[in-house]
Amino acid sequence: MGRSTWKYQVFFLFCLILHSQLPFPSSLSTSFSSMPPCSALLHFNKSFSLRKSASFYHPSYPKTASWQEDKHCCTWDGVECDKNTSLVVGLDLTSSWLFGNILSNNTLFFLPSLRRLNLADNHFNGSLIPSEFGNFKSLTHLNLSLSVFSGQIPFEISQLSSLVSLDLSKNGLLVKAPVWKRVIGNLTQLRELLLDRTNMSSIRPNSLMNLSSSLTTLSLRYCDLRGKLENYILCLPSIQTLDLSSNSFSGLLPSSLFNLPNLSTLDLRYNQLVGPLPSHISGMNLIVLSLSSNFLNGTLPSWLSSMPSLESLDLYGNQFVGEIGEFKYNSLKYLNLGYNKLHGSISRSVSRLVNLTTLYLSSNNLSIMLGSEMFSKLKNLEILGLSNNSVSINNNATYALPNLQYLYLDYSNISEFPIFLRLTTNLQSLDLSNNRIYGQVPRWLGDVGNNSLDYVDLRNNLLQGPFPILNSSNLRFIFFSRNNLTGEIPSFICNATYLQVLDLSHNNLSGMIPKCLVNSTFLSVLDLRMNSLHGTIPATFAIRNNFRNINLNGNQLEGPLPPSLANCRDLEVLDIGNNKINGTFPYWLGSLQKLQVLVIRSNRFQGRIGNPKTKIPFPNLRIIDISNNQFNGLLPIKYFKYLKAMMNVNESEALKYMGDNYYHDSLNIIMKGQYIEMERVLTVLTSIDFSSNGFKGEMPKIIGSLKSLKGLNFSYNNLIGYIPSSIGNLTNLEWLDLSFNKLSGEIPSQLTDLTSLAVLKLSHNQLTGHIPSGNQFNTFNNDSYTNNSGLCGLPLSRTCDNHEAKQPPPPTLQQDENLEHENGFGWQAVSIGYACGTIFGMFMGYLMFKIGKPKCLVRMVKLEQHIMIRRLKKNAHKRGGRR
Template identity: 40%
Template sequence: MTPSFAFPCFLLIVALFQFTAFSSSSEQPAVVCHRDERLALKQFKESFIIDKHACAGSYPKVDSWGSEGVDCCSWDGVECDQMTGVVIGLDLSGACLYGSINSSSTLFRLLHLQKLNLAHNHFNHSAIPSALGNLSMLTYLNLSSSVLSGQIPSEISKLYRLSSLDLSSVDVSSPVPSVLANFSSLKTLYLDGCGLQGMFPLATFQLPRLETISLSDNSNLTGYLPEFNSSNQLKFLAIWHTGFSGELPASIGNLNSMEYLELGSCSFRGLVPSTLGNLPNLKFLDLSINFFRGSVPATLGNLTRLNYLDLQGNQYFTGFIPPELANLTKLTHLDLQQNKLQGSVPSSIRGLQKLEYFNCDYNRLGDILDVDTFLELKNLQNLFLSWNHFYLVSRNNSNSTGAQLVDIGLRDCHLREFPYFLRNQRRLQLLDLSSNNIEDQIPHWMSKVSVETLSFLDLSNNSLTGFDDFPVVLPWSKLQFLKLDSNSLQGSLPVPPLSTVFYTISNNSLSGEIPHQLRSASSLFVLDISQNNFSGNIPLCLSNSSKYLSVLKLRSNNLQGPIPSGWSSGNRLRMIDLGRNKLQGRIPKSLMECRMLEHLDLGNNRIRDAFPSWLGSLPELNILILSSNAFYGTIGDPTSSNLAVFPKLRVIDLSHNRFNGTLPSGYFEKWISMASLDGKNSQAAYMDEISDMLINALQVSRSYSYSMTITNKGTEMQYPKIIRTLAAIDFSCNSFEGEIPESIGNLKELQLLNFSNNNLVGGIPKAIANLNNLETLGLSRNELEGRIPLELSSQLNFLEVLNLSYNHLTGLIPQGQQFETFESSSFEGNPGLCGKPLLRECITNSGSLPTPSSEESGSLGGLDWKVILLGYGCGFLFGTLIGHVVIKKKPACFLNTVSKTPATRQRS
C-alpha cells in the first residue's frame, strides 16, 4: 500500500469512527421505571376486580401489568418522563376496574403525575379521595362516569396547576366549591350530571384562560350569567337543564371566540339580546325551553357559521319567523316548535340548502303552504309542520324529485288527501298525517311508499274508509308503530306486519271476525281494536301467541262466546280490557298465569260466575271492573278463610250484578293500596316499560297509556291515563245487606265510594269521616237510619258529590264546609231529615217533624231523568264510554236513583 493511498483510508476510518461516536452520543439512555412506582402501580391494580362486563367497549388495560422483566413505562396506559423515568401520565379510562378507591390507595404515591384519567370505571360509589390533593403536579384530571360519589374534597384546591377537570356523571350532590374560581390555569371544566346544588360561583366564568365550561343536567344548580368582556376566552358554554335564570346580558355579544352556546331547559327570561348576532364564530346555539319573550332577533341572521339553532319551547316568543334566517346557509338544524310564532313560513327558507331538520310544530303559523317548497331542500330529512293553522297543498307533479325525507309530521294541517310527493319517498321512517280531513280510501300507491324503511305510521283521526287493493298483511316490513284509530274504516281487520309492536285501530266500523293471522304478529306489545263491530269468538291466539303483548283492548265490539282459557304462563300482559261485549260463561282460571296483570276490565258482558276471589293472588292487580254482568253470591271474607287479598287493588267496580250477603269487611281491612298511596306505591303512569321500549325502538316520543271511563263528580268521562293515586269502590245496584262495616274507614285514600241501591241497614258509620280524600259518596236507595254524623261535614273537606237520598235518615242535616254546597236532591226521600237545603225546617220544641212535601216523597218527583243520570246513583265506573256521554237509555237501576250534580269546588 503506497502512502498516497494510505492517508485517505485513514481519513475514512477516522470519519466513520466519529460518525459512530456521534450517533451513539445522540441516543437517549434507556428509561427504566422507578421500583417504588412500579410497586405502587402493581398494588393499585391488585386492589380492584377486573370486571370485563363493565368495560364499555374497551379492554382491561391492566391485564398485562406486572409481567416479569417488563418495564412499567411500557405498560398500557402508563406514561413516563423520558429523562427521569418517573410516571407522569396514567390513562386507565374504560379499564374495567371494579372496586372501592380511597385515600390510602397506592395511586397517590405517584407524586409526579401530571395527567390522570380514571373515567368509565366502577369505583362502587366511593367518595372522591381527598388524597388527590397530594398530586400537586396534575394538569389533567378526568374521573367522569366512574361511579364515585360525595362532595368534591376541599383538598382539590391544592391542584392549582389544573388545566382540565372532568367530574361529569359523578354523584357530587353538593354545592360547587368556591375554590374553583381560583384555578387560574383552568381551560376546560366538565361537571355535567353531577347533582350539583346551590349557586354556581360567578367568578368561575371570569377565569382568564377558561375556554370550555359544561354544567349541563344539574337541575338543582342555580346561577346567572355575568357581564362578559372582550378578553374572555370562552369557546364552549353548556348549562342545559340547570336552574340558571335571569336575563341574558347584552355583553354576551363580547364572546368573540364562542363556538358552542347551549342554554336550553333553564329559566332564562326577558328578551333575547340582539348582540347574540355579534358572535362571528358561533356554530351551535340552543335557547330552547326557557321563558324568553318578544320576537326572535333578526340579528341571528348574522351568524353565518351557525349550523344548529334551537329556539323551541319558549311559549312567549311571538312575531314572525325572521326572513334573515335565510342568511344561515350552513344551517343544518332549525327547531322553532312550541312557541307562539305567527304569520307564514318565509319563502326564503328554500335558501337553506344544507338544512336537514326543520320543526315548527305547535305555533300559530298559518296561510296556504306549498309543502313541495321543502322538497327543494335536497338535504332535508326531518320535516315537522303539525299543530299550526296551515292549509297544506301539494302539487300533483309526477316528475317531482327532491329531498328524500326520513321523518314527516303533518298532523292537523287541513290536508284533504294524501300529499302527492309521498309517491317518490323511499327512505321514510316516520309519517304522521293524523287529525286531518283525509277522506276515502288509502290509495294503492301508498302500499309502495318506503316499504322497507317505514317504522312509524299515524293516520288516526281522519275520515278514511278503507284500503285500496292492499294485501291482507300490510306491506311495510319494518313497521313498528301503526295508529289507525278514529276513522271510518270498514271491512275486515288489516293485519299488521311481523315487526309491529304497537297497533291501534279503535273507533272505526270494522266488522267480521278477528283474523287468525294475528297469530303471526308475535312482536306486539299493544293491540287495541276496541270500538268496532267485530263479532265471533276471541281467537285463542290472542291469549297465548305473543310473549311480548302487554296491552289487549277489545272492548265495545260484538264479541261472543267464552273468554279464552289458554292464557299462557310467562306472559307479560298488564292490561286486558274485554268490556262491553257479549261474552258469556265463566272467568277462566288460566288468567292466574297473567302475573304482571294490573288492569282487568270485563264489565258490561253476560258473564255468569261467582266472585273470582282467586284473582286476589295476582300480585300487581290494580283495577278490577266486573260491572253489569250476572255475577252472583257472596264476596267472602279473607280474614275467616284462605282467600287472597288483592294486595295492590285500588279500583274495584262490582256494580249492576247480583251479589248478596254482607259487605266484605275483611277486604276493607286488607286493601292496603287504598289505605296508603304514598310515594312507594304511587307511580305516574301504567306503561313506563312499554313507553321506554317504543321510544328506544322508534326514537320518537310516543307512548300508550291505559284508560278507563269513570263517572267523576256527576259526569261520565274517559281518563286517558289513570294515575296511580286514584282509589275507588263501587258496589252499587246489588243486593248487599247488613251494616256498613267500620273497617271502611281504613281506606283513607278513597276518592269514590258508592254503595247505593242495596239493602244496607243501620247507621252511617262515623268512620267514613276518616276518608278525608273522599270526593264522591253515594249511599242512596238503602235502608239506612239514624242521624247523619256531624263528622262528615267537618272532616270531608274535598267532598263534591253526595247522595244520601231515599233512606230512613232522621234529624238535622249537618251544616258547614262542603255540606252547604249540596242541593236538596242529595237528601230527599228521607222524611225524618230536616234543615237546609230541604224546605222542611226542624222543630226544636217537640220530637215531631213536618210532613214531607209531595215533591220530596214517593218516587222521582219532578226531577228530569236526564239530570238523574248525570249523578251518582248506580255505577261510578262504567269502563265503556268514550268522552263526555249523554245516556239515552233509562236503565231501571238508574230510574230508581236520585242524584243531582252540585256546584263544584276546586281543591285549594
Template identity: 45%
Template sequence: MLNKRAKVHSLLSMFMVLLVLNFSLSQVDELKLLLSFKSSINDPSGFLSNWNSSTPLCLWHGITCNKFSKVKIIQLTNKNISRAILSSIFHLPKIESIDLSTNNLFGEIPYDMAFSMSLQYLNLNQNYLTDTVPNCSTSLEILDLSANSLSGKIPPQIGVECSNLKELDLGGNYLVGRIPSSISNISSLQALTLAGNKLIGQIPRELSKLKSMKWIYFGYNHLSGEIPQELVDLVSLNHLDLVYNNLNGQIPSSLGNLTNLQYLFLYRNKLTGLLPRSIFGLKKLVELDLSENYLLGEIPELIIELRSLQVLHLYSNNFIGKIPNALAYLPYIQVVSFYSNSLTEEIPSSICNTSSIEVLDLFDNNLSGIIPPCLGNFSKGLSILDLEMNSFHGTIPETFGEDCGLRNLNLNGNKLEGSLPRSLANCKNLEMMDIGDNKLNGAFPYWLDTLSKLQVLVLRSNKLRGILQSSKTIHPFPKLRILDLANNEFTGPMPKGIIKNMKAMMNLGEQHSSLQYMQGRYYSYHVNLTVKGFYIKLHILTTFTSIDLSNNNFHGEIPNVIGKLSLLRGLNLSHNSLSGHIPMSMGNLANLEWLDLSSNQLTGQIPDQLKDMTFLAFLNLSYNQLTGPIPQGKQFNTFENGSYEGNLALCGLPLSKSCKNDGRKQSSPSFLKEANDSETEINFGWKVVLMGYGCGIIFGVVIGYVTFRNGEPKWFVTLYGVKYHRKGRRCSRN
C-alpha cells in the same frame, strides 16, 4: 449590532405589551358584559354567586373555556428570537360555552348582549327569562333559549347576525308573529326548533335553501296553510315535526323524495285526502304519526315497503276497510295504533307472526268476529292490548302463557261471553284490566288477587254474580287503586276482606310515594268510570283512586274499615240494600271528592265527622231512611236538596223542614217512627187496622150467638138491659 438588537427587543416588548393590553381590554369587556347580564336577572338559587371580578372568568359557574389559543407572531425581524418561546408565553383564555340551563333564573335578557366573546355555545334553557330574542355573534354555533318566557317576534336580523349557527332552539316560549324567512340565510343551520310558541302564518318556502338541515320542529304553534312542496329540497332532513298546528290540504307527495327521513310527525292538524303512495318509499322511516287528521280511504298493503318502521300511529282519522295483512311482515314494528277509525272485519290471524309488537291499539272501530286465540301468546313483548269499543263476540282466549308480558288488557264495550280465563293469572305484570260492559257471567274471579301489580280492575256492567268471599291470599290486591264492579249481580255483605288490604289507598307514607301509575311512551292509559254522577272516559292520574260497587245486591252494614282508605277520591255504593248507620270512620276520608250512598236502607243520623271531608264536591244520600239534622258548615253548605231527597225524617238546611232541636242527640223512638212514615208504610198501617176491625166483628158475632143460644148470663142482661132501658126512656121523652 448591539443597537440593532436593542431596538428589536424594545419593539418586541412594545408588541407584547400591546398584545397583552388588547387581550386585557377584551377580557374586561367580556367580564363587564357578563356582570351586566347577572345584574339584569334574579338568581334565587345562587348559581351565579361566583360571578365576580375576584374569581377567574373561566372558573365561573356555567362557563367553559377551551384550551388556550396560541398567538402567532409573523415576520419577526430577528431570527434569533424563538417563535416557540413566544408561543409558550402567549396563551390567551377563550370562553367556549355558557350553560345556565335549569337554574330558575328570571328577568330580562339585554337585547344588546352581543356575545362578541367568541362563544360557540350558549344554553339558557329552562329558566324564566323574558323579553325578546337577543343578538348573537357570528361565531356562535349553538343557541338554546328554550323553555323560558321570551315574548315578541323572532327578529329578522337573526339570519345575518347568527350566520354560523348550527343549532337554534327557541321552543317553549311566548314568541308571536311569523317565522322570518331570513332564517334561510343561515346556510350552516342543521337543527331548528320553534315549537311551543304562538307563531302564525305559513311555513316559509325559503327554508328549502337550508341544504344542511336535519331537524325541523315547529309543533304546538298556530301555523296554517299547506305543507310547502319545496321542503323536498331538504335532502339531508331526517326529522320533520309539524304537530298541533292548523295545517290543511293533502300531504305533499314530494315528501316521498326525502330519502333520509326517519321521523315524520304530522298529527293534530287538518290534513285531508288519501295517504300518498310516495310515503311508502321512505325506506329509512322509523316513526310515522299522521293521527288526528281527516285522512280517509283504506290503509294500503304498500305499508309492507316500510321495512324499517317501528312506530305507526294512524288513529283518529276516517280510515275504512280491514287491517292490512302487511303488518305481519314488518320485522321491527313495535307500536300499531289505529284507534278511532272505521275499520271493519276481523283481526287477521297473520298479525300473530309479528313477534316484535309491543302495543296493539284498535280501540273504537267496527271490528268484529272472535278475538284470535294466538293474541294470548304470540308476542312475549306485547304489553298493551286495547280492543275496547268494537263488536267482538265469543269468549276471551284461554291462551295466556307463563311468559305473558301484558301490562294492560282492555276489552271494554264488546259482546264477550263466558267467564274470565284463568290463564290470565300468568300475566304477572298486569297493571290494568278493563273487561267492563260485556256479557261475562259466573262468579268473581278471586284468583285475580294473586296479580301483585294490578292497579286497575274494571268488571262493571256484566252478569257476574255470587258472594265476594275473603281471599286466601295473604296480601290480596296490594296495589289496587281503582275497583269497579258496578252493575252486576253480586250479593252478600260488602267485601271487607278486599277493602282492608287495599294498601295503595291508604296513607302509608314513603311506601305509598314509591307507587306510581303505569306510564307509556306510546299509549295513554284511560278508564271509563262514574265520576260525580257522570259516566266519563278518564285519563288516569298519578293520585287517582276510586271504588264503585253500585247497582248490585250487597246488604248488611258498611264496614268501618273503609275509613282507613284515606287516599280514596271517589266512593259509590248506591243502589244496593245496605243497612245500618253511616260509619263515623268515613270522616277519615279526607281526600274524598264524591260520595254516593243513595238508594239503600241506611238509617240513623248523618255523622258530623263527614264535615272533615273538605274536598267533597258531590254528595248523594238520597232515598235512604236517614234521620235527624243535616250537618252544617264547610262543604255541607254547598249541597242542594237533591243530595237528601227521599229521607223524610231529615231536617235542616238546605231542606225547608226545620229541626226542633239544634243539638244532634240520638233520635227517640217516636222520631224514628216518624222516619218510617213513608207513603208505602202508611198504606201498610191502614191495612193492619182494617184487618183488626174485621177480625173483631167476626169474633163478636160468634160469641154473641153462642151466648144467647145457651141462655142469657145475668151480668150481660143486667148491664145491657139497664143501658137499653135508660136509652128507651130518653126516646119516649123525646
C-alpha cells in the same frame, strides 16, 4: 423485643401483603411509595371485578383483562409511558367494566408521575373521591365522570394546580361554596371544567365571574344553580363552549353573552330566562345556539338567519312571535322552532337548507304547503315535524325524502295521506293522528319504511273499511283508535313479534281476540275497548309476559275470566267492564302486587265475595269497580282492610298520570254521579264502586280507614244498619252515594267534616233524625235525601220536632222481612214475644189477685212485667236500626 418475635412479625406482615393482593393498608403507603409502576397497576387491577353492566357507553370492553405480567406495562391497553423514563404518565380506562370501591390506600396513588387519568364510565360503587387524588401534582387531565362516585368533592382537588381539564360530571356529587372558591381560585390553568349533575345549590351565580379566563369549555348542566345571570357576569374571553342548561337561572337573557368573541356553542335550555334576543350582535362565530324551554319573547332577529356558521338553532318552547326570516346560508343542520307563536308561511328560502337533517316547526300558527318544491331539495332530512299547524298537501308533486325517518303531522288538519311517503324507505315513525283523513287506508302504506317502520299513529281520523295490512315485522307501537274500521283483527299482528302497544279501541272491529296477543312476552298495552269483539278471552296468557294495561271494555265477550291473567305480574290496569263475562269474583287477581285499577262492571259475575286467598291482596289497588253485577252476601271486610294504597294519603305527591311515555291510561268511570271517560287518570284518584248488586248486611267501620278515597258508591244494594261515623275520616272524599238501600238511624254529624264532598246521595233509605248542617252539607239539595220519611230539617221542608226526630217510624212489613238475622230472630219474634209477654203478665196478675197473694208480690210482678216490656221495645228498636 426478642429476635424470634421480630422475625415472626416480619414474616407475618410479608404473608399478609402477599396473600391479599389488594391495595395496601394506608399505614404502609409511605413505605411502598417506590413500588414499581407495573406492580402498582397489577394491584390496582386486582382490586376490581369486571362487569359489563358497570359501563354505560358503547362500545365498551375490559381493557385490563388483557394486561399480562410477563409483558411490560407500557405495552398494556390504556397505559401510556414516558418514552425516556418509562414512567407511567397516562392511564385511560374509560368504559372498561371496572366494578368496586376506590379507597384511599389504592395502589393507583403509587403512580406520582401521572399526567392524564381517565376512569370515566365505570362503576366505583358509591365511593367517596379519595383526597389522595390531590397528590397527583403533575396531573393535567382528570376525568372521573359517570363512574358512580358519591359525596362531596374534596378540597384536595383544588391542589392540582397543573390541571388543564377536569371532568367530574354525572356522578351526583356535592360541591360546597368553600371548595368551589378554592377550585376557581387555584386552578388558574383550567381550560375545560365539566361538573354536570353536581349539586351546586349553595353556589351563587356571581361567583362565576371569578372563573379562569383561560376557560374554553364550561359545562354546568343540571347543577341546581339558581338566581339571576347578571349582564357581564361571565367575562370569559377564551370561552368556546358554554353550557348552563337545565338549571333555574332567571331574569333577562344577558346580552353580553352574545359579545363573547370565541363562543361557538351556547346552551341555556331549560331555565327561566325572559326577554328578547339582542337585535344586533358583532364578531360572533356561533355554531350551536340552544335556548329552548325558557320564556323568551319578541321577534326573531335577522342575524339568526344570516349567520354563515350556524349549524344548530333550537328555540323550542318559548314565546317568539312574527314570521320566520329568509335564510341566506345553507349551514343549518338542525332547526327547531316548535311550540312558539310564529305565524305566516314558511319562506321558500328553506329550500336552501340542503344540509338540514331536522326541521321541527310544530305547534305554531304557520301555514305550510307540504309537497311544494321547497321540500323536494331537503334530501338529507331525517326528522320533519309540522304538527299543530295549518298544513295543506299537494299530492301532484312527485319527489322523495329518501332519508326521512320521523314524520309528525298530527293535528294538522290534513284530509289525505301524503303521497311522497310511498317512496320513503327508511321511515321509522309516522304520526298522522287527530286529522280528517277519511276513507280506506291505501295499500302502499303497508310497505312504507321497507320493514323499518316501528311506530304508526292514525288515531282520531275518519278511516273506514278493513284494518290495513302493515308488512313491517319491526312494528312496536300501533295506534288506530277512534276510527270506523271494520272486520276482524288481521293475522299480520301475530308477525309483529316485538309489538309493545296495540290500541285499536273505539272502532267497529268484530271477530275474536287473536290468541297470539295474549301469548306475547313483549306486549305491554292491549287496548281493544269499544268494539264488537265476541267469544271468550284467550285463556293462555304467557308466564313471563309484560302486560301493564289490558282494556277490553265495551265488547261482547263472554265466558269466564281466564285464571292465567294471574301470570301478568306487571299488570297495573285491568278493565273488562261492559261485556258478558260470568263467574265468581276473581279473587286470584289479588296476587298482582302492581294492580292499580280493576274494573269488571256490568258483566254477569255472581255470588259472594269470599275471603282472600293471598296474605295481602290488592296492596296497590286505587280504583275498583265491580258495579252492576250479581254479587251478593256481606261486603268483603277482609279485602277492605288490606287496600293499603287507599289508606295512605301523600299530600306532597306530585300530580302524575298513570301510563308511560307512549300510552296514557284512560278509564270510563262513574264520577260524582256522571259516567265519563277520563282520557288521563291521575295517580291520586281512588274510588270504590260496588253499586247495583245484591250486597246485604251493614257497612263495615273499616271503610273509614281508606283515607285517600275520592269516591265511594254502595248504591242500589240491600245494606242495612247505621251509616258508620268513621266515614267522617275520609276527608278526601268528593262523592258519596249510598242511595237505594235500607240504611237506618241518623246521618252521622261527622260527615260534615268532609269538606271536599261535592256529591252526596242518601235518598231511598230509612234514615231518621235531623239532617246535619255546616260546611258542604249547606250546599246539598232535596235530591240528596228524598224518600227518607224520618228525616227532617233543611233542605227538606219537614221541620224537626224533638220527639219525632228521636223516634223511628214504626216498622213496615217489608222491613220485617228484610231485617231478619241469619239466626232467624227478627221483628216478628220481637212482636210475638211482646204480645205473649203482655198476655202472660195480665194472666199472672189476674191469678194473683184471685188467690189473694200479698200486695208486694203483685207489685213485683207488675214491675218485672213493665221492665220486660220496656226491654223488648228497646231491643226491638236497636235491632231495627242495626241488624
